[in-house]
Each structure stands twice: as C-alpha cells, then as structure tokens.
Amino acid sequence: MNDTHKSASVSLDGYTIIARKDRKTRQTKGGGVIAYAKSTIEATNVQCPDPEEADVVFVSVLTMTGSHLIGGVYRPPHSTVVESYVEECLPGLIAETTYLSVSLIGDFNDHTIHGVYDMARTLGMKQRIRGTTHIKGK
DSSP: OOTTSOGGGGOOTTEEEEEEEOOOSOOSSOOOEEEEEETTSEEEEEOOOOOTTOEEEEEEEEOSSOEEEEEEEEOOTTOOHHHHHHHHHHHHHHHHSOOSEEEEEEEOOOTTOHHHHHHHHHTTOOOOOOSOSOOTTO
16 A cells, blocks of 8 residues: 555545554555444544554554553565564554553564564564465465
C-alpha cells in the first residue's frame, strides 16, 4: 500500500479507516498497513514517533470493560526495523494509558519466528503463533 491508493479506493462499507501507514521507502510490491474498525466501534489512532521504514500503526479500541491496544504490523522480509521500532515505542504507549490487553498482529515475514519471539519476550508479551503460517508459493 502506498499513497497512490486513495482512502476512497480502499474504503469498506460499514467500516471506518482508523489508521494508515503507507509504504514510503521501498518501491517494491507489498507493505503498508491500514486499520479499519466497524463504524459502531469506538477506536482511535494512537500516535507514536514514526520512522518511515516501519510499517506499523497502533489503534486503541474502547469496549464496555476498557481499552485495548492493537498494533498492526507489516515487517519486510529480512528486516529488523519493525522489532526495534516496536521495542522503543510500545513501552511509552503502555505507560501513558492502562490497556486491558495489548496485541500485535500482521505480516511479520519471519519464517523462523525467532526475531518476533525475541521481540515479544523483550516486551513481556506471549507469542501465540508457534509455527509457519504461510508456505512459499501456496
């Protein structure tokens, strides 16, 4: 996803675009992140210092029981920029607001999952995925 994709061209009926991070530094196919919320759900974009290389957005979702923080991630293959960015940014976001849960979801392109596992452990999070979720070419 990049800035040539206008919001109107990626809109979904009944949903609101909450956060969007267009691909800026790579001119290859893939990348970029967009977060939608059903129009009836209260969700806001949570700002964090934004290095151009990290395709990450954070969204706070308010439920009847409290707020939940969700990070949407695209990690280019063989990159460690996302791990560094999340490790620097997330502790500050958590310190500012009390969240009932914090989740990172997306395409981590780490087929060995070691880098993602190390990042989750450093942040005191649990890695829920225990194996490959994609087989190349399928």
